[in-house]
Amino acid sequence: MDYNILIGGEAGQGLKTTAYLLGKTIFRNKYHIFTTKDYMSRVRGGHNFIKIRFSDEEVKGPKDDLDLIMALNEETIENHLGDLKNEGILLAEREVEDIKNSVLVRAKEIAKEINSKGVNSVFIGAFLQTIGFDLIEAKKVIDEYFAGDKNKVEDNLLLLEKGYKSCERIENMEMNEFDESEERLYLDGNQAVGLGAASAGVSFYAAYPMSPSTGILNYLATHQKRLSIAVEQAEDELGAINMALGAAYGGGRAMVGTSGGGFALMNEGLGMSGVGEIPLVIAEVQRPGPATGLPTRTSQGDLNFVINSSQGEFPMMVIAPKDQEDAFYQTFRAHNLAEKYQIPVIILSDQFLADSSSDIKKINLDKLEVKRNLYFNSEENEDEYKRYKLTADGISPRAYPGSLENDTILVDSHEHNEYGRVTEDIELRNEMINKRENKLNKLIDEDLKEAEYYGEKDIDYLLIGWGSTYGPILEATNKLINNGIKVGFLSFNDIWPLPKTKLKNWAEKDVKKIVIENNAKSQFSRLIGSELQIKIKNKILKYSGRPFSGDEIYERIMDEVVNDV
Amino acid sequence: MMFKEREITSWCPGCGNFPLRKTLKESFNKMNLSYKDVVMFTGIGQAAKMPHFLKINGYNGLHGRAIPPAVGMRIVNPEIKVIVESGDGCSYGEGGNHFLHNMRRNLDIVHLAHNNQIYGLTKGQASPTSGTDMRTDVQPEGVTAQPLNPLRIALSSGATFVARSFVGDREHLAKMIEKAFKHRGYALVDVLQPCVSFNKINTYKWYSERVKKLDNHDKNDIEAAFSKAGIWGDEIPIGVFYEDEREIFRDHFPWLDNDEIISNREIDPSNMEDLLTEFQ
Numbered sequence: 001m002d003y004n005i006l007i008g009g010e011a012g013q014g015l016k017t018t019a020y021l022l023g024k025t026i027f028r029n030k031y032h033i034f035t036t037k038d039y040m041s042r043v044r045g046g047h048n049f050i051k052i053r054f055s056d057e058e059v060k061g062p063k064d065d066l067d068l069i070m071a072l073n074e075e076t077i078e079n080h081l082g083d084l085k086n087e088g089i090l091l092a093e094r095e096v097e098d099i100k101n102s103v104l105v106r107a108k109e110i111a112k113e114i115n116s117k118g119v120n121s122v123f124i125g126a127f128l129q130t131i132g133f134d135l136i137e138a139k140k141v142i143d144e145y146f147a148g149d150k151n152k153v154e155d156n157l158l159l160l161e162k163g164y165k166s167c168e169r170i171e172n173m174e175m176n177e178f179d180e181s182e183e184r185l186y187l188d189g190n191q192a193v194g195l196g197a198a199s200a201g202v203s204f205y206a207a208y209p210m211s212p213s214t215g216i217l218n219y220l221a222t223h224q225k226r227l228s229i230a231v232e233q234a235e236d237e238l239g240a241i242n243m244a245l246g247a248a249y250g251g252g253r254a255m256v257g258t259s260g261g262g263f264a265l266m267n268e269g270l271g272m273s274g275v276g277e278i279p280l281v282i283a284e285v286q287r288p289g290p291a292t293g294l295p296t297r298t299s300q301g302d303l304n305f306v307i308n309s310s311q312g313e314f315p316m317m318v319i320a321p322k323d324q325e326d327a328f329y330q331t332f333r334a335h336n337l338a339e340k341y342q343i344p345v346i347i348l349s350d351q352f353l354a355d356s357s358s359d360i361k362k363i364n365l366d367k368l369e370v371k372r373n374l375y376f377n378s379e380e381n382e383d384e385y386k387r388y389k390l391t392a393d394g395i396s397p398r399a400y401p402g403s404l405e406n407d408t409i410l411v412d413s414h415e416h417n418e419y420g421r422v423t424e425d426i427e428l429r430n431e432m433i434n435k436r437e438n439k440l441n442k443l444i445d446e447d448l449k450e451a452e453y454y455g456e457k458d459i460d461y462l463l464i465g466w467g468s469t470y471g472p473i474l475e476a477t478n479k480l481i482n483n484g485i486k487v488g489f490l491s492f493n494d495i496w497p498l499p500k501t502k503l504k505n506w507a508e509k510d511v512k513k514i515v516i517e518n519n520a521k522s523q524f525s526r527l528i529g530s531e532l533q534i535k536i537k538n539k540i541l542k543y544s545g546r547p548f549s550g551d552e553i554y555e556r557i558m559d560e561v562v563n564d565v
Numbered sequence: 566m567m568f569k570e571r572e573i574t575s576w577c578p579g580c581g582n583f584p585l586r587k588t589l590k591e592s593f594n595k596m597n598l599s600y601k602d603v604v605m606f607t608g609i610g611q612a613a614k615m616p617h618f619l620k621i622n623g624y625n626g627l628h629g630r631a632i633p634p635a636v637g638m639r640i641v642n643p644e645i646k647v648i649v650e651s652g653d654g655c656s657y658g659e660g661g662n663h664f665l666h667n668m669r670r671n672l673d674i675v676h677l678a679h680n681n682q683i684y685g686l687t688k689g690q691a692s693p694t695s696g697t698d699m700r701t702d703v704q705p706e707g708v709t710a711q712p713l714n715p716l717r718i719a720l721s722s723g724a725t726f727v728a729r730s731f732v733g734d735r736e737h738l739a740k741m742i743e744k745a746f747k748h749r750g751y752a753l754v755d756v757l758q759p760c761v762s763f764n765k766i767n768t769y770k771w772y773s774e775r776v777k778k779l780d781n782h783d784k785n786d787i788e789a790a791f792s793k794a795g796i797w798g799d800e801i802p803i804g805v806f807y808e809d810e811r812e813i814f815r816d817h818f819p820w821l822d823n824d825e826i827i828s829n830r831e832i833d834p835s836n837m838e839d840l841l842t843e844f845q
Binding site: 183184185186187191195198199200201203204206223224225226228229230232234235236238239240241242243244245246247248249250251252253254268269272276332362363365366368369370372400401402403404405406407408409410411412413414420421422 | 575599600601604606609614616617620621622623624625626627629630633634635636637638640641642644645662663665666818820821823824827828829830832833834835837838839840841844845
């Protein structure tokens with residue numbers, strides 16, 4: 001089964017809470033789940049909706065046609081009824097003619113008698129009855145969510161039951177059964193990045209609030225006491241990145257988070273991390289630009305900006321997580337790599353990944369290892385400490401103030417000599433540029449992750465994607481294969497430096513390549529063109545600020561490539 | 566006598582940075598500090614090159630961004646003394662927002678702002694503190710904007726130690742630096758100094774004739790401090806204008822002190838198991 005519901009309402013109607021309670025209930029009923037948020041950049045009014053897709057098999061992206069609509073307002077009915085399947089269910093405060101399964105939910109009326117703020121709990125109860133769930137998990141979820149507020153818990157539980165009893169059963173879903181030993185987590189992409197950073201021992205996180213990256217800031221601020229770390233809301237993004245650099249210079253693990261506009265302001269600080277060889281992890285959660293753009297929507301439009309950012313030349317790495325699980329592991333990995341190579345590492349996420357929740361395999365923390373690459377006392381020699389010692393692989397011993405008994409540590413934004421002191425010496429300048437570049441060469445040899453390939457060896461079409469489009473493209477790939485198309489999918493995670501081997505191999509074969517991206521200019525094919533001289537003609541692009549669905553990619557590939565003869 | 570000046574600098578002969586460097590070195594040595602005890606954050610400008618010319622833990626960062634890295638440093642290591650040292654352009658112009666908000670935070674630092682009322686490194690343009698009508702290559706008709714008053718801004722933004730000194734009076738400067746180091750909280754010392762190459766108005770002679778030590782002043786009275794900070798002209802008061810105590814930035818993170826200081830911590834991800842429960 002593969003069931004897709006939409007909850008719609010205006011900002012301020014408690015949509016987020018409703019979706020959370022429902023999502024968690026479905027998750028606790030042991031279904032695989034994928035939740036996407038579509039909201040406007042406003043605090044009240046407008047039209048927002050959340051889609052929850054659940055299945056007994058893994059789901060990795062949104063779906064367009066709907067099995068059920070929960071309409072918290074009239075606009076939801078008007079906007080989305082067209083996507084409802086023939087047998088689909090509409091839960092609303094009025095009945096709609098011509099809809100076979102139109103279920104009247106007298107939510108306001110019922111809530112008024114108990115707690116007028118609990119309207120949505122009536123709806124949740126009605127939903128659970130309609131599709132055939134029992135109330136056991138929903139009650140636990142409500143109890144946990146409103147924990148500490150006895151009245152709220154009681155009111156909402158009561159309204160849940162009233163809603164449940166107020167309508168009739170249409171579907172007969174029961175608690176799903178998957179392997180008990182396989183524990184799972186339900187979280188969104190921002191939480192996954194935050195959890196990854198926390199597990200990696202991030203000691204300082206600074207940010208200026210900016211959609212859609214603020215979830216990371218929220219997560220870490222909520223847990224800073226427990227983690228015994230510091231989270232600071234900076235006066236601006238310039239402050240945030242430079243604060244973080246100071247923490248890393250001082251021996252901490254530092255991170256900042258922002259979206260494209262804030263990242264533009266952080267650019268000079270990025271260069272400081274590069275030339276100063278100060279490890280730093282930056283989460284850039286993309287939204288559509290330019291300038292203010294569409295603040296709450298999604299985009300992969302910052303790719304070329306990010307990999308080319310800041311003046312001058314210096315090594316850095318850019319990783320684009322492919323889903324919520326990957327967002328955790330890549331953030332953890334980013335911290336280790338930033339410290340191993342003493343470079344900035346950018347996690348290039350986007351609103352689709354950040355705001356979507358899914359169930360992932362429980363993280364095995366025991367298997368993770370933190371590698372810091374710090375240098376303490378100068379045992380081996382008595383000479384003055386050289387922060388930028390010229391070494392074969394370019395990596396110099398990184399000490400921090402207080403870690404050396406009788407010496408000082410100097411970092412510098414100018415070109416500098418091995419001691420960190422400003423220099424304009426020709427030979428030293430060349431050596432320092434080469435030293436920093438050598439670190440990147442080592443990274444490519446030892447740590448760069450090749451693109452992953454899904455599919456058979458013998459194919460006619462190769463789909464190419466990067467980052468968060470992974471789920472929808474994978475779904476489209478499977479659908480194409482099931483429909484007899486010989487297709488494979490090459491998914492990029494590490495995008496800078498660009499992993500080249502697999503792509504080069506495919507380029508030599510007689511295969512039609514199709515790049516799929518959430519931007520207008522196909523920035524990834526531009527990157528492939530400049531790095532590998534491979535020209536890609538077929539592009540499936542979307543730049544409306546909305547994410548791809550698997551069905552949509554499938555159809556566009558059929559229309560624009562396969563059947564376009 | 567741990568702290569030493571380096572022989573080579575890029576400063577002009579007679580630069581006000583020399584007496585400041587000498588005073589700093591002597592103060593560190595007098596306070597018996599060792600290398601491990603102190604770190605200096607600077608931005609860009611001639612003043613900001615200090616850690617290249619005085620052996621000290623140093624972070625010579627970006628223009629205008631001398632203060633923010635000190636915030637991060639304060640978090641990871643609460644024991645080390647932190648100096649921010651930069652010119653008037655870096656501290657009050659390019660870095661103005663950080664100046665404001667870190668005084669609000671009452672960040673525990675000593676901020677030595679070399680104020681020579683001119684841009685030296687870029688060869689003589691107006692700075693935020695240049696006097697009205699000062700003519701430069703870029704302001705041939707004279708500076709039109711009103712000079713910024715760093716002391717009044719500091720007083721109204723929450724700095725808890727606000728002082729001014731003059732490099733021509735090294736004894737006074739040493740006193741101010743030592744008091745600033747003893748202070749717990751944001752200690753701003755606006756240090757008047759001439760730029761011998763580019764500022765032909767505010768010279769050693771010009772300052773010497775005007776500076777006057779504050780007397781009959783109650784440094785706990787913010788109104789009095791604000792009033793004295795407005796005096797600039799034939800007389801320029803120097804000394805401690807204001808001193809107060811309130812919680813410092815680091816005090817708002819008491820949980821950090823239940824553990825080893827951050828820079829010395831071991832990290833073990835297997836201790837994070839409890840973080841997973843909220844997602845189950």
